[in-house]
Amino acid sequence: MSRDKRIREPMSDTHLLMTITICIFFCMYFLAMAVWGGGFLRWQQVFDMLNNNAALIIVACSLTIVMIGGGIDISVGGVIALVAMSCVVHLNQGGSIFTAALLSLGIGLAFGLVQGYLVAYLEIQPFIITLAGMFFARGMTTIVSLEPQKVAHEGFKTLMNTKVEIPWLGYTAKNGNLIPARMEIGVVVALLIVVLVYFMLRKTRMGRNFYALGGNSQSALMLGINIRRTRMITHLLSSILAGIAGFVFLMHTGAGNATNAAGAEMNAIASSIIGGTLLSGGVGNVIGTFFGVMTLTTIKSIVTVSGLRDPWWQSITTGAMLCFFILLQSVVLSRRSRGKNRKNQREAVK
Amino acid sequence: MKRNFLSRYSQLLVPLVAVLLIVVFNLIRDPGFFSIEVTQNNTGNTVLSGNLISILNGASELAVLAMGMTLVTAACGGQDISVGALAAIAGSVFVKVLKSGGEITGLSILLAFLACCAVAVIFGAFNGTLVAVFRIQPMIATLVLYTCGRSVAYWINGGATPTLTSPLITALGGFIPGIPVPTPILLVIVTGILFALTFRFTSLGIYTQSVGVNQRAARLNGINTVGIKLLTFMILGACCAISGVMAVSRLSLINHETILLEIEMDAILAVAIGGNALGGGKFRMSGSIIGAYAIQALTTTLYAMKVPSTAIKAYKALVIILIVVIGSPVVKQAFGRLTARWRAGKGGVQA
Numbered sequence: 001m002s003r004d005k006r007i008r009e010p011m012s013d014t015h016l017l018m019t020i021t022i023c024i025f026f027c028m029y030f031l032a033m034a035v036w037g038g039g040f041l042r043w044q045q046v047f048d049m050l051n052n053n054a055a056l057i058i059v060a061c062s063l064t065i066v067m068i069g070g071g072i073d074i075s076v077g078g079v080i081a082l083v084a085m086s087c088v089v090h091l092n093q094g095g096s097i098f099t100a101a102l103l104s105l106g107i108g109l110a111f112g113l114v115q116g117y118l119v120a121y122l123e124i125q126p127f128i129i130t131l132a133g134m135f136f137a138r139g140m141t142t143i144v145s146l147e148p149q150k151v152a153h154e155g156f157k158t159l160m161n162t163k164v165e166i167p168w169l170g171y172t173a174k175n176g177n178l179i180p181a182r183m184e185i186g187v188v189v190a191l192l193i194v195v196l197v198y199f200m201l202r203k204t205r206m207g208r209n210f211y212a213l214g215g216n217s218q219s220a221l222m223l224g225i226n227i228r229r230t231r232m233i234t235h236l237l238s239s240i241l242a243g244i245a246g247f248v249f250l251m252h253t254g255a256g257n258a259t260n261a262a263g264a265e266m267n268a269i270a271s272s273i274i275g276g277t278l279l280s281g282g283v284g285n286v287i288g289t290f291f292g293v294m295t296l297t298t299i300k301s302i303v304t305v306s307g308l309r310d311p312w313w314q315s316i317t318t319g320a321m322l323c324f325f326i327l328l329q330s331v332v333l334s335r336r337s338r339g340k341n342r343k344n345q346r347e348a349v350k
Numbered sequence: 351m352k353r354n355f356l357s358r359y360s361q362l363l364v365p366l367v368a369v370l371l372i373v374v375f376n377l378i379r380d381p382g383f384f385s386i387e388v389t390q391n392n393t394g395n396t397v398l399s400g401n402l403i404s405i406l407n408g409a410s411e412l413a414v415l416a417m418g419m420t421l422v423t424a425a426c427g428g429q430d431i432s433v434g435a436l437a438a439i440a441g442s443v444f445v446k447v448l449k450s451g452g453e454i455t456g457l458s459i460l461l462a463f464l465a466c467c468a469v470a471v472i473f474g475a476f477n478g479t480l481v482a483v484f485r486i487q488p489m490i491a492t493l494v495l496y497t498c499g500r501s502v503a504y505w506i507n508g509g510a511t512p513t514l515t516s517p518l519i520t521a522l523g524g525f526i527p528g529i530p531v532p533t534p535i536l537l538v539i540v541t542g543i544l545f546a547l548t549f550r551f552t553s554l555g556i557y558t559q560s561v562g563v564n565q566r567a568a569r570l571n572g573i574n575t576v577g578i579k580l581l582t583f584m585i586l587g588a589c590c591a592i593s594g595v596m597a598v599s600r601l602s603l604i605n606h607e608t609i610l611l612e613i614e615m616d617a618i619l620a621v622a623i624g625g626n627a628l629g630g631g632k633f634r635m636s637g638s639i640i641g642a643y644a645i646q647a648l649t650t651t652l653y654a655m656k657v658p659s660t661a662i663k664a665y666k667a668l669v670i671i672l673i674v675v676i677g678s679p680v681v682k683q684a685f686g687r688l689t690a691r692w693r694a695g696k697g698g699v700q701a
Contacts, residue, residue, distance in 0.1 A: 072489075118671070122678040125628045127429070127489075129674070131615055132667040139664025146660060258660065270493060279487045310509065312501035319498025323480075326491065330484040 013336070017276025017329055018288030024325075025295045032298065036305045043169040043181045049297045054186035055080060055249035057293050059264055060271040061197045062241035064289045067272055068201070069234035070214035070281030071119065071126040075111060076242040077264035078137025081257075083107050083246025085141045088256035091153040100156070101247055108243020109236070111137070116235035120228045126235070134265070141258050148257040151250070160254050164188060186248035193241065197286045210234055214281025270318075271296055274325045296321070361625035361632075364677040365640040368623060372647045376401075376654075383654070391525065398530045401650055409646030410534035411437070411593035411610060414541050416620035416638040418589030421582040423621050424562045426481055427630030428488030430583070433590050434613045435499020436473055438606050440466040440594035442503040445512055445604045454516040467591040473499075474587020475580060482579035496614070503606035513603040523599030534596050541592060545635060558582060562630035616645055623673055644673075 011019070033040045050057075059076040066073045083104040090100050115133050119126045151157060163182040170180035201207035209230045212220040221227050249261060273279070274295055275288030296318060303317050376383040386400040415433050422430050447462035448454055473495060480491035526533055549555040560568040561578045569575050593613075598604050622628055623644055624637025648669055652662045675681060 118675065118678075122675060122680045124674050124678045125622065127628065128619065128622050129671070131619065132670045132674075134667075135615075135663040135670070136667035139661050139667065142658070142660035143664060146658075266493065266496060269490075270497065273490055273493075279490050310505070312505045312509075315501040316498045316505070319494050319501075322497060323494045326480065326486055326494065327484060330486050334485070 013278075013283050013333060014276060014285045014288075016332065016336070017283070018285045018291070020328065020332070021275050021288050021295065021325070022291050025291050025298065028295065028298055028302070032302050032305070036302070038305075039301075040305075042171045043166075044171065044179075045301075047169075047181050047183050047187070049294060049301070050187045050190070051182075051184045051252065053293055053297055054184065054190040054252060055245040055261065056264060056267055056271070057190040057290060058193050058241050058245035058248060060268040060275075060289045060293050061193055061286050062238035062245075063265075063268040064272045064275070064277050064284050064286050065197065065201070065210065065241075066126075066234050066238045067269075067277045067279055068214045068281060068284040069210045069231060070217065071231065071234060072269075072279065073115070073126065073130045073133075073235060073238045073242075074265040074269075075115065075130040075133030075137055076238065076245070076268060077261045077266075078134040078141070079108060079111055079239060079242040080246040080249050080261040080264055081141045081259070082137040082144070083243050084250040084253070084260050085144045085149065085256035085258070087247060087250050088149040088151055089145055091151055091156055092149065095153075097153070097155055097159060104243045104247040105240060106243075107246070108240040111242070112236035112239030115239060116232035119235055120232035130235075138258070141256075141260075145256065146258065148255055150255045156251075157254070159185065160251050184252060186251045189244065189248055193244070194286055194290050197241075201286060206230070206233065211282055214283075216282070267296065270322055273329075274322065276329070278329075361634050362637050362640065364625050364673065365623050365637050365644055367676065368644045368673050369640060369647065372644065372651060376651055380654070388530065393520075393525075393527075395525050395527050396530055397525050397532075401654065403532065403535075405643065405647050405650045406535050407532040408650065409643045410532075410538045411596050412613060412616055412620060412646060413538050413639050413642040414589050414593045414596070415586075415613060415617040416624070416642040417541065417545055417635055418582075418586035419617045419621050420624070420626055420633050420635050420638040421558055422488065422586050423618075423626060423628060424630055424633035425558045425579050425582040426488045427562060427628075428481070429614075429618045429621070429628065430477060430492045430586055431489055431614045431618075432477065432492040432495035432499055433586065433593075433617055434610045435495055435503070436470055436587060436590040437594035437597065437610045437613070438500050438503040438604075439473060439506065440470040440591040441598040441604045441609055442506040442606065443469045444591075444595050444598055445514060446506055448514060448519075449512055454514065454518055456518065459518060459522070463591070463595055466595065467588055470587040470591035470594070471584045472587070474583045474585075474590070477587075478580035478583030481583065482576040500606050503604070503609075507604065507606065511603060511605045514598070515602065519599045519602050523596065523602065534600070537592065537596060541589070542639070549635075554581070559632055563632065617642075619670065620645055623670075623677075625677065 029040070039045045059080065062076055063073060086107060087100040087104055090103055091097070095103075111133055115129050118124050118129045151160070162185055164185070164187075165180040165182055167178065167180040170178050173179050201210065209220070209225050212223060212225055213227055213230045213234075217227050220230075250256065253260070271292035272284065272289050273292070275285065275290070275292030277284030277289060299317055299321050300314050303314050308317075373384070384400070384402045386398055386402055388396060389399050391397045415437070419430060419433065422428075443466040444462045447465045448458060451458045451462070477488075477492050477495060480486045480494070481488050484491075521527065522533055524532065529536075557568075557573050557578050560571070560573060561575050565575050593610065597610050618628070620641035621638045623641035624634065624639070626633045626637060648666060649662060652665055653659070657665060
């Protein structure tokens with residue numbers, strides 16, 4: 001009985017948008033496999049995409065959390081740059097990996113506390129506060145070090161080069177050797193975070209509170225949710241994840257630079273949107289966000305493979321893709337709400 | 351009477367306090383900070399120079415964009431983050447038309463300006479359609495152009511960063527011979543007057559406001575809400591064209607990557623410092639303009655204090671946070687409660 005009911009219940013907006021994204025991602029990837037073959041046929045291509053975007057996946061998760069809560073956080077790119085630069089300087093001055101990791105968490109925590117307090121308790125628009133946060137983080141990065149810095153710490157270098165090898169997803173090279181698929185530690189961290197955030201959002205009271213807050217903060221207040229604290233927690237989590245992303249970013253690049261992760265915040269927002277998170281709040285899913293990142297990355301590699309070598313094509317196609325997804329979502333959601341209204345009217349007439 | 355005046359202009363309190371703080375700080379630090387000198391520049395014109403002039407001059411692009419951004423914010427309850435990219439596109443079109451037309455004359459500059467205005471308005475209409483017809487949040491809708499705008503500008507110029515060499519262009523970005531005031535300031539004044547006339551003789555201002563306050567109510571009262579939203583985006587497009595042309599003629603070249611970089615953030619900030627609600631509704635354009643000059647004054651002050659240009663952002667962020675905390679609803683309420691208690695206490699004594 002209950003099983004039947006569940007089947008007949010229409011999909012929630014979150015799941016519908018996510019399903020569309022996942023379908024489009026697989027269609028696109030299979031198309032790429034069929035047309036261009038080559039690298040796309042190997043699992044390593046997927047792992048390369050993950051290796052290059054581990055930090056982006058993490059900050060896209062943090063943006064998803066904040067956007068579900070009805071806010072926005074554009075300081076994440078700046079926090080990544082600041083964390084990466086501070087960790088490099090710390091490691092090169094003889095710090096250990098453990099203290100560097102603590103440092104990155106600490107910077108994230110500090111940004112989260114200040115931004116969260118100002119947004120939640122002083123009721124200032126999150127856009128302005130996190131914009132100031134972005135300016136502050138970018139400025140501080142150049143104060144920490146103006147010159148690009150390379151990691152010289154031996155332990156950290158071995159950590160950077162440690163890769164998880166998956167032999168059964170590898171491929172056989174021309175000389176007959178089996179080359180296993182390689183995945184960086186950062187990817188493991190990123191995937192772990194995706195899974196954790198997924199369960200946090202779906203199964204815990206705090207996660208459900210985020211949806212309630214973003215859906216309608218007045219109703220959330222009536223339900224007895226401490227909306228200020230909840231809003232603060234969304235920003236806190238977001239900044240802490242950005243701190244972790246900074247560390248992961250450093251594990252991938254091994255260097256700190258003032259222009260690190262430039263535009264990461266907008267890429268993260270775009271990924272979240274493609275994955276079906278709405279900026280208006282209350283709708284979103286972190287699995288969709290993950291596929292949003294993968295979709296954006298696949299587009300970029302398709303553009304590179306397909307021979308459009310002029311530097312402007314990548315971002316123009318990305319923009320067009322984004323436009324397509326936004327329009328699709330808008331049309332799907334408005335049709336759905338129209339259908340629902342009609343159904344309600346019919347039931348009212350009965 | 352006095353109360354009435356205060357409540358009418360209370361929105362301007364925050365930006366004015368911000369400007370006042372910066373001015374007082376500068377006067378304490380260096381009493382001669384705002385002195386204006388009459389000097390000869392390298393082409394032999396008599397020109398005004400000094401920190402005040404450089405603030406007014408440097409904020410020109412920002413002020414024009416802030417005017418357009420105020421309208422979009424008021425009508426749509428969201429912000430356009432593609433203004434920098436759109437200005438880059440407009441600038442590229444401006445350069446492209448001038449480059450293809452042989453010698454640069456006043457007429458060709460006018461034609462190029464009209465062309466880039468048309469292109470920018472079309473792109474603005476694109477943003478506006480996404481927002482008004484498809485009901486997408488402005489920040490998301492303009493993310494599309496934000497992502498690809500600068501690349502489109504690069505594409506228009508065929509992957510080059512062309513330069514313009516003409517005394518007319520230098521005059522447009524610097525000084526017109528015989529007039530001691532920088533041309534961009536004059537352009538801002540002209541744009542401001544155009545807006546003031548529009549608000550005086552049309553209902554654009556009140557319509558925009560009513561769409562922002564309550565869209566349903568506005569539609570039931572016969573206002574074409576879709577049209578108004580579209581119009582605000584098209585006006586913002588024209589503002590982007592003006593500031594793009596200013597920025598191009600200032601340097602006599604177009605670099606799609608660096609032209610007006612991150613100005614969208616500053617423009618939104620100017621609107622917010624101007625006391626306008628970022629959620630739409632009532633607006634005061636003068637607030638945004640003062641906000642734009644406050645931001646530029648802050649930047650100039652930091653430069654004058656020998657803060658390295660790369661680190662300026664960090665200090666700017668601290669001042670911005672200070673200003674928005676002062677202007678935040680919670681602090682305002684606490685302040686209001688304090689003054690109310692003070693008034694009540696005074697009244698009690700008199701009774």
